[in-house]
Amino acid sequence: MGEARVAMVRTAGVDRSGSGDVGAVGGGVPGRPLPWWLSLLAAVGAGLALLVSFPPYGRWWLAPVGVALFAVAVHRRRPLAGFGYGALSGAVFFVPLLSWTNLHLSNLPWLLLSGLESAYLGLLGAVAAYVSPVVDRARWSWPAVAGVLWVAQEALRDRTPFGGFPWGRLAFSQDESPLLRLAAVGGAPLVTFAVAVAGGFVVAALWRSWRPVGRAAVVPVVAGLGGAVAVVGAGFVVPVGGTPTTGTAVVAVVQGNVPRMGFDFNAQRRAVLDNHVNGTVELARRVAAGEQERPDLVVWPENSSDIDPLRNADAAARISVAADAIGAPILVGAVLRGPEPGQVRNVGLVWLPGVGVDRERMYVKRHPVPFAEYVPLRDIARMVSKEVDRVASDFVPGSEPGVLPLGPAVVGDVICFEVAYDGIVRDTVVGGAQLLVVQTNNATFNEAEARQQLAMVRLRAVEHGRQALMASTVGVSGFVGVDGRVFQGTGFNTAEVIVRELELREGRTVATRVGLWPEVLLVVGAGAVVAVAAVWRRRARPAGAGTAVVAGAGEDTEER
Template identity: 90%
Template sequence: MVQTAGADRSGSGPGSRGPVTEVPAGGSARRPLPWWLSLPAAVGAGLALLVSFPPYGRWWLAPVGVALFAVAVHRRRPVAGFGYGALAGAVFFVPLLSWTNLHLSNLPWLLLSGLESVYLGLLGAVAAYVSPVVDRMRWSWPAVTGVLWVAQEALRDRTPFGGFPWGRLAFSQDESPLLRLAAVGGAPLVTFAVGVAGGFVVAALWRSWRAVDRAGLVRVAAGLVGAVVVVLVGFAAPVGGTSSTGTAVVAVVQGNVPRMGFDFNAQRRAVLDNHVNGTVELARRVAAGEQERPDLVVWPENSSDIDPLRNPDAAARISVAADAIGAPILVGAVLRGPEPGQVRNVGLVWQPGTGVEERMYVKRHPVPFAEYVPLRDIARMVSKEVDRVASDFVPGSEPGVLRLGPAVVGDVICFEVAYDGIVRDTVVGGAQLLVVQTNNATFNEAEARQQLAMVRLRAVEHGREALMASTVGVSGFVGVDGRVFDGTGFNTAEVIVRELALREGRTIATRVGFWPEVLLVVAAGMVVAGAVVLRRRSRPGAAVVVSGDVVGKDSEER
C-alpha cells in the first residue's frame, strides 16, 4: 500500500532532506520539480506577471505567470513554498514599483517591494501546503488557484496601514476580454478568472511525460482549451447595464510642472499658473469658436498646493480661470488644517463669479509614509527621509460626490482608484461620472499608465464614463467599455475636451459590492481548512518520501 524503507534512494545522500511528497496508494509519488527547475519557474512567474502590466501590456502573460508560480511551489514544504513565492514576488514587484525611487533613496522602494513580496511568499506557502490534496482532484486546480490569489490580494489590499493594492492581477487586464467581468464582480472576479486560467494551464501540463499516451494528450488539450475558454468568456459579460440621463462637455487641464520630482512643491505657484493659463487659453479658443464651451473643468491633484482658502492671491488666480471659462472648476488643492501641523488633500469646487464653495472632497485614504507617517519615531530610525513629510495629511470621512454644473461627479484622488470601496461609494452616492485627480510629477510614465489601467477597470465595473486628470500625464477619458479617448502624452501641457454621457443605474458589480470577494475568500479558507483535515486524516500507514527516502509516517508535518 505504501513505499517501504527499501525505496530508491538515488540522488540523496545520507541524512539529506529534500522536498516532501506523499506516496498515493497504488501509484508513484507526484514529486515537486527539482530546485534547478523550480528556481527559474519562480523567476519566470515574476517576469511574466511584470510584463502583463502597463507599460508592457502583455495581458495574456498574467495566466502564464500564475501557472509558473504554481509549478514552482507545487508539492513543496510550506517554508520552501514561501521562499519560491517571495522570489517570484521580488522579481515582480521590484521593477513594477521602481517608480517609487525616482526622487528618493532606494530604501523606501526596496522596503515596499519587499513587503509586497512577502504576500506572494505567503501565497506560495499556502499553495504548497494544499497542493498534495489538490493533486487527488486534478481538475480542482483552476478554482483553487483562483480563490487563493483572490485571498492573497484581499489581505494585501488591506494590510498594513490600509494596504497597497498595486499589482492586482485584475489591473493587468485593461486590454483583455476579462476586463468585462469587472461589470459582474469587480476586480476580485477578474483576478479570479486570471487565476482560473492559470490553473487550467497547470492542470494540463503537470504530468509525467515519460510515457505520453492519447488520453494524456487529450487531458493536456482540454486544460489548454479550458484556459482559452475562461478568457473568452469575458466577451459574454454584460458591459454597461446603466442608462444615460444626458451629457456634459468636460475639459481636463493638464498644466505640467516646470521640473519633475518632489521639488515641484517648491514651484507650486508656477504649477498653479500653468493650470490657470491652460484654462484661460481654452476660454480664448471657446470665444473664437474653435472649441465648444465646457460645462465643467477638472484640474488634477496638487494643481494648487497653495491653500486658496488662506491665500487671497491663489484664490484670485483660480477665480480668473473660472470667470474666463464660465464653468465650475474642480481644483486639486492642499489645504492647511484643521489642526496645526495637519493638511488635507482635497477636490475643491470653484464657481465662476462667486468663487469657492463649501463643497469639497477630502481624500479618504492618504498614503502612509508619503502623505502621513505612522509610527514616525520608529520610521525615522529606519530612514530620515520620512521627515520630508513635514505635515500629516488627515483623511476625510465622506465619499467624493460633488455637483459641478449639470453633472454629479464621483471624485477619487490618486491611489484611491485602486481601492474598491472608495470608488463604489461615490457611485452608490449618486455619481454620474467618475473623476480621478492625480499628480504623477513625482513618478514616471509607467506609474501613470498603470493607474490609467485602474481607471479603465472602474469605468467598466460601475458603468460610468470616467476621466483621469494628471498634472503631467497621462490624462484621458474612458468609456464604459474601458476604451481610452484623447489620451495625453507624458510631461506635457495639454487640454482635452470631450462630451461625456451622464449615467444612472447600477451594474451587477455595483449592486453586489464586496460580496464576490467575500465568497471567494471564504472558499479559499475552506480549501485550506479541508487540506488541514485531509492531511491529518492521511491513510493509515502512509509514508512520506523525502528526496527518495522514506522518513516515516506524517514526517511532512514536522
C-alpha cells in the same frame, strides 16, 4: 520484517536531495515536484511574466502564464520552501513594478515596500504548497484552487498594513483583455479570479502527466488549454455599459504640467498653479473664437494648487480668473492647511465662476498614502530611515465619499491611488455619482506608473457602468468609456487640454449592487480549501508514523 521495511520505503517518501522539498516515490508518480533548480527558474519566470503583463508592457495574456509558473514552482514543496519560492517570484515582480517609487527618494522606501509586497506572494506560495498534495488527488480542482487563493492573497494585501497597497493586483493587468468585462459582474476580485483560474487550467494541462506519455496524455493537455481559452473568452459574452444614460456634459481636463520634475516640485507650486490657470484661459479664448465648444465643467488634477487658496488671497484670485474666463465650474485639486497645526488635507474643491469657492462642496481624500502623505509610528519609522521626516506635515483623511455636484453632473471624485481601492470608488457611485473623476499627480513618478493607474481607471469604468476620466498634472490624462476604451489620451510630461462630451449615467451594475460579496465568497472558498487540506493531511498520517505523511502505497507522500 523485510516486507515492512519495503513498505516504509514505499510510503515514507522522505526527500534526501537536500533541497528541503519532498518528492514522490519513484519516477513518473503524480505530483512529484520539479528539481530545485527548475523550481527556481519557474519562480523567476512567474515574476517576469506577471511584470510584463502590466502596463507599460501590456502583455495581459502573460498573467495566467505567471500564475501557472508560480504554481509549478511551489507544488509539493514544504510550506517554508513554498514561501521562499513565492517571495522570489514576488521580488522579481514587485521590485521593477514599483521602481517608480524611488525616482526622487532614496532606494530604501522602494525596497522596503517591494519586500513587503513580495512577502504576501511568499505567503501565497506557502499556502499553495500546503494544499498541493490534496490538489493532486483532484486534478481539475487546480483552476478553482488557484483562483480562490490568489483572491485571498490580494484581499489581505489590499488591506494590511496601514490600509494596504493594492498595486499589482492581477485584475489591473487586464485593461486590454476580454476579462476586463467581468468587472461589470464582480469587480476586480472576479477578474483576478478568472486570471488565476486560467493559469490553473494551464498547470493542469502541462504539469507532468497523470497518465503515461502518448495519446492518453493529449486529452488532458487539450482540455486544460481549452479551459484556459474558454475562461478568457467568457469575457466576450459579458455585457457592459447597461446602466441608463440620463444626459451628457461637455468636460474639459487641463493638464498644466510641472516646470521641473522632482520631489521638490512643490517649491514651484505657484508656477504649477499658473500653468493650470493659463491652460484654462487659453481654452476660454478658443471657446470665444468658436474653435471649441464651451465645457460644462473643467477638471484640474491633484496638486494643481499646492498653495492653500482658502488662506492665500492671491491663489484664490488666480483660480477665479480661470473660472470666470471659462464660465464653468472647476474641480481644483488643492492642498489645504489644517484643520490642526501640523496637518494638511488633500482635497477636491469646487470653484464657481463669479462666486469663487463653494465651501459646502469639498472632497477630502479618504485614504492618504502611508509614509508618503503621513507617517504612521513616526518615531519608530525614523529609526529605520530619517527620510520619513521629508513628510513634515501629516495629511489627515476625510470621512465622506467624493460625491460632488459640478455643473450639470454629479461627479464621483477619487484622488490618486484611491482608484486602486474597491470600496472608495464604489461609495461614490452608490452616493449618486454619474461620472467618475480621478485627480492625480504623477510628477514625482514616471510614465509607467501613470499608465498602470490609467488601467485601474479603465477597470472602474467597466465595473460601475460610468464613463470616467483621469486628470494628471503631467500625464497620462484621458477619458474612458464604459467599455474601458481610452479616448484622447495625453502624452507624458506635456501641457495639454482635452475636451469631450461624456454621458451621465445612473443605475447600478451587478458589481456595484453586490459590492464586497464576490470577494468575501472567494476568500471563504480559500479558507475551505485550506481546511480540507488540513483535515486530509491529519487523516493521511497513520498513528505512530512520526513525521511522515502517508498517502498510500504507490502514491506521492510529503515529509513534514
